[in-house]
Amino acid sequence: MKIKDKYLILGYDYNVVVADLRKLGGIINPARSDCQLQKIYIASNQHQQQIESSLIHEFIEIINTANHLDLTETQVCTLETGLYQTLKNNDMFNENE
Numbered sequence: 001m002k003i004k005d006k007y008l009i010l011g012y013d014y015n016v017v018v019a020d021l022r023k024l025g026g027i028i029n030p031a032r033s034d035c036q037l038q039k040i041y042i043a044s045n046q047h048q049q050q051i052e053s054s055l056i057h058e059f060i061e062i063i064n065t066a067n068h069l070d071l072t073e074t075q076v077c078t079l080e081t082g083l084y085q086t087l088k089n090n091d092m093f094n095e096n097e
Contacts, residue, residue: 001052001093003042009062018042018051033058035065052093053084 007014014033021029021043031054033040040058042051057080064071071079087093 001048003051003055007040007059009059010066012038014038014040014062016040016042016055018044020044030054031058033062035062049088052088053080056080056084056087 030046031042042054060076060079
C-alpha cells in the first residue's frame with residue numbers, strides 16, 4: 001500500500017508525515033496523530049507492514065477521539081490488528097496504490 005500524503009477522515013483533511021520521528025520531538029512510538037493540527041506522523045524506520053498497520057491505528061485513534069468513543073488503547077490495538085489482518089488477507093492492499 002502506498003501511503004498517501006493526505007487522507008480525508010470524518011470530513012477533515014489529515015496530512016501524513018512519514019519521517020524519522022526521533023527528529024520530530026523524540027517520539028519513539030511507531031506513529032502518532034494530532035487532531036488539532038490534522039496531522040498523522042508515521043515513523044519511517046519501520047517495515048512497510050508496520051507502517052500500514054500504524055496508519056490504520058491512527059485512523060482508529062482519530063475516529064475514537066472525534067466521536068468521544070472512549071476506547072482503551074487495548075481496544076484500539078485490537079481493532080487495528082483485526083482490521084489490518086482482514087484487509088491484508090483479502091488482498092485489499094495493493095503495493096502500487
